[in-house]
Amino acid sequence: MNVSTATEETPAKVPARGIWGWMLFDWAAQPFFTVVTTFIFGPYFVARLTDDPVSAQTAWSNMATVSSIIIAVLSPVLGSIADQSGARKPWIAFFAVIKIASLCCLWFAAPGSPLIYPVIFMVLASISAEFSIVFNDSMMPRLVAKEEVGRLSNTAWGLGYLGGMIVLIAVVTLLAANPETGRTILGITPLFGLDPHLGEDARITGPISAAWYFVFILPMFFFTPDSPHGKPFAPAIRAGLAELRSTLGELRHRTGIFRFLIARMIYQDGVNGLLILGGAFAAGMFGWATIEIGLYGIILNIVAIFSCLIAGRLDRRLGSKTMVLISLALLLIATIGIISTGPGFTFFGLMPLSTVDSGDLFGTAAEKAYILFGLLIGIAFGPVQASSRSYLARSVSLAEAGRYFGIYALSGRATSFMATLLFSLVTYWSDSARWGMATLILFLAAGLILLVRTPYPADPA
Numbered sequence: 001m002n003v004s005t006a007t008e009e010t011p012a013k014v015p016a017r018g019i020w021g022w023m024l025f026d027w028a029a030q031p032f033f034t035v036v037t038t039f040i041f042g043p044y045f046v047a048r049l050t051d052d053p054v055s056a057q058t059a060w061s062n063m064a065t066v067s068s069i070i071i072a073v074l075s076p077v078l079g080s081i082a083d084q085s086g087a088r089k090p091w092i093a094f095f096a097v098i099k100i101a102s103l104c105c106l107w108f109a110a111p112g113s114p115l116i117y118p119v120i121f122m123v124l125a126s127i128s129a130e131f132s133i134v135f136n137d138s139m140m141p142r143l144v145a146k147e148e149v150g151r152l153s154n155t156a157w158g159l160g161y162l163g164g165m166i167v168l169i170a171v172v173t174l175l176a177a178n179p180e181t182g183r184t185i186l187g188i189t190p191l192f193g194l195d196p197h198l199g200e201d202a203r204i205t206g207p208i209s210a211a212w213y214f215v216f217i218l219p220m221f222f223f224t225p226d227s228p229h230g231k232p233f234a235p236a237i238r239a240g241l242a243e244l245r246s247t248l249g250e251l252r253h254r255t256g257i258f259r260f261l262i263a264r265m266i267y268q269d270g271v272n273g274l275l276i277l278g279g280a281f282a283a284g285m286f287g288w289a290t291i292e293i294g295l296y297g298i299i300l301n302i303v304a305i306f307s308c309l310i311a312g313r314l315d316r317r318l319g320s321k322t323m324v325l326i327s328l329a330l331l332l333i334a335t336i337g338i339i340s341t342g343p344g345f346t347f348f349g350l351m352p353l354s355t356v357d358s359g360d361l362f363g364t365a366a367e368k369a370y371i372l373f374g375l376l377i378g379i380a381f382g383p384v385q386a387s388s389r390s391y392l393a394r395s396v397s398l399a400e401a402g403r404y405f406g407i408y409a410l411s412g413r414a415t416s417f418m419a420t421l422l423f424s425l426v427t428y429w430s431d432s433a434r435w436g437m438a439t440l441i442l443f444l445a446a447g448l449i450l451l452v453r454t455p456y457p458a459d460p461a
């Protein structure tokens with residue numbers, strides 16, 4: 001392959017409805033990550049599903065570890081097969097069925113029930129979601145010119161946060177009730193008669209996310225052009241595996257892309273850890289219920305939406321690499337701030353805080369400090385992922401997009417089990433989730449340092 005084609009190819013003109021259909025995939029997919037993984041079901045799993053939050057947090061981390069290993073192993077394979085079979089939509093549809101069914105089954109995760117079943121359903125939902133993202137991301141280079149992919153990627157990511165926030169607001173205001181009063185934050189009884197004592201306000205997020213995903217991926221299927229059909233299924237598998245072996249060998253000579261993928265592999269571990277464990281960490285530290293966790297998530301998502309829209313413009317002006325570096329620096333500051341904060345102090349005790357609780361939501365000074373650090377996460381965690389996606393899109397050709405986005409997914413998951421595993425081990429050994437969260441700093445800092453020396457685009461030939 002002549003790598004110079006990575007800068008010479010120009011995609012065919014795609015109508016606006018096709019662009020919007022592709023962007024709505026992020027809108028459709030995000031509620032799973034927002035309300036299920038991060039802010040509602042995840043904290044419920046840790047804090048309310050059992051009487052032992054430490055073991056529950058370890059089980060949640062182990063779930064993420066297993067998912068990450070499966071995703072890391074199979075994503076490059078699927079990406080290479082997709083390059084050979086051509087069409088991406090049949091793959092997205094196949095994994096959508098698994099994801100939707102698994103999310104619906106989370107409804108049965110009642111307090112006191114065995115942990116193994118929601119863990120299995122979360123593993124299936126997680127791997128299906130990530131495999132679908134591989135195929136959806138590999139469609140992006142065909143939709144717009146290379147100079148526009150940064151804006152497209154960040155706008156789609158911001159649209160995703162908006163979709164996740166809408167679902168989160170609906171859960172917090174209409175479904176999640178205070179267990180003591182039985183009323184939502186609006187002062188009404190929960191819709192559908194949901195009982196917070198049975199965790200139904202959190203368990204319903206699975207079926208809601210499933211329904212949302214089903215409805216809003218339809219425009220992508222109807223309006224967004226797919227790649228031309230290639231080889232039949234069986235020959236595509238054989239050719240895809242052969243192509244993957246060739247691509248992995250080719251990476252030795254494409255040192256810029258190789259360095260970028262290694263850097264992303266490391267820093268994405270830290271980003272994934274923050275997304276998976278951040279809400280549960282706050283719930284364990286401050287005893288936040290669904291309402292507090294939900295409001296915290298709404299705040300972060302509002303910030304993230306505007307941050308992605310601004311980052312989309314800055315990406316075109318400053319470049320994807322600069323946006324990723326700025327985002328990583330902000331995430332480092334935020335993570336240090338979060339682990340330095342506890343009841344009655346921040347900055348590792350250098351700044352004592354009042355322990356008086358006003359009785360309102362986020363009533364202590366430490367909770368307010370935690371939210372301030374969380375705002376930095378809201379600013380950074382969208383652009384760091386969206387601009388990473390556009391970084392790669394600017395560095396590969398259309399013909400190789402599937403397999404390289406498969407390897408890109410590998411780089412985001414290959415060692416992400418290390419972040420959650422290290423969190424689990426350190427938390428277990430120290431009996432402190434704070435020390436577990438501190439391990440994320442290692443991944444963010446190492447990835448940032450390596451990326452500084454990586455060329456942009458990663459394959460500028």
